[in-house]
Amino acid sequence: MTSTARIAFLKGHGTENDFVIVPDPDGRLDLPATAVARICDRRAGLGGDGLLHVVRSAAHPEARDQADQAEWFMDYRNGDGSVAEMCGNGLRVFARYLLHAGLVEPGELAVATRAGVLRVHLAKTGDVTVSMGRAVLPEEGVVVTLDGRSWPARNVNMGNPHAVAFVEDLAHAGELRSVPPFSPAAVYPDGVNIEFVVDRGPRHVAMRVHERGAGETRSCGTGACAVAVATARRDGVDPTRTGTPVTYTVDVLGGSLSITELPDGTVEMTGPAEIVAEGTFDPAWLTAALA
Numbered sequence: 001m002t003s004t005a006r007i008a009f010l011k012g013h014g015t016e017n018d019f020v021i022v023p024d025p026d027g028r029l030d031l032p033a034t035a036v037a038r039i040c041d042r043r044a045g046l047g048g049d050g051l052l053h054v055v056r057s058a059a060h061p062e063a064r065d066q067a068d069q070a071e072w073f074m075d076y077r078n079g080d081g082s083v084a085e086m087c088g089n090g091l092r093v094f095a096r097y098l099l100h101a102g103l104v105e106p107g108e109l110a111v112a113t114r115a116g117v118l119r120v121h122l123a124k125t126g127d128v129t130v131s132m133g134r135a136v137l138p139e140e141g142v143v144v145t146l147d148g149r150s151w152p153a154r155n156v157n158m159g160n161p162h163a164v165a166f167v168e169d170l171a172h173a174g175e176l177r178s179v180p181p182f183s184p185a186a187v188y189p190d191g192v193n194i195e196f197v198v199d200r201g202p203r204h205v206a207m208r209v210h211e212r213g214a215g216e217t218r219s220c221g222t223g224a225c226a227v228a229v230a231t232a233r234r235d236g237v238d239p240t241r242t243g244t245p246v247t248y249t250v251d252v253l254g255g256s257l258s259i260t261e262l263p264d265g266t267v268e269m270t271g272p273a274e275i276v277a278e279g280t281f282d283p284a285w286l287t288a289a290l291a
Contacts, residue, residue: 050076
């Protein structure tokens with residue numbers, strides 16, 4: 001970024017998990033954590049739960065080895081500027097942007113991420129379906145404690161770490177601006193996304209989430225996938241053993257997502273993705289953001 005360049009941006013969201021999108025096909029922009037945090041600041045910047053840096057895989061050092069499988073790399077950053085492995089809602093919005101910009105055609109699309117190459121089914125309009133890969137279920141879990149209540153939390157990794165706690169009331173999760181206390185801390189040395197879950201009906205749950213690096217968000221795609229898998233196991237359902245897919249509806253504060261676990265263990269997420277605005281950063285403001 002320089003003091004004279006005008007940098008394009010867009011805003012988008014998936015079930016109200018919102019992102020600043022920065023197109024940079026040739027990987028020419030330097031996006032330090034301080035600048036990302038300022039851009040995502042809801043008072044001093046554009047505001048967003050995270051930032052989607054759109055780069056060709058061949059132009060990014062972390063994705064060059066994926067360039068033969070996916071042309072585009074989702075360089076995702078949390079709202080505090082930290083680097084993240086994956087973001088499910090972000091991936092849907094990322095794909096919607098590529099179509100919006102005329103960079104891809106509707107249909108099947110491969111996107112490189114820090115969690116590997118993931119596949120997206122992209123229609124001209126409507127919901128986007130993302131193949132999120134397989135869930136990993138480490139044996140080590142944690143206990144989450146808030147306001148005198150404690151719950152065991154299931155450890156689920158969807159390319160990024162999650163702790164899923166089933167509670168009696170979503171209000172028990174508290175304000176969720178700060179990280180809910182959990183132990184032992186060594187289970188998640190790099191931090192964790194923590195989901196609080198209640199039942200709404202057969203194959204239907206609702207959740208709130210504290211996202212690592214962002215606080216409470218209106219939605220979390222990888223979190224919804226982790227919740228669906230954890231709920232299925234709690235319910236005694238494992239498609240890799242039964243050979244039958246299972247689908248859960250997961251309500252988030254910003255809407256609903258449909259999560260399906262297939263017999264091969266792959267998790268698919270379907271939900272909306274919208275582009276709502278576009279413009280350019282003011283060059284002087286960008287310089288101040290980097291100061």
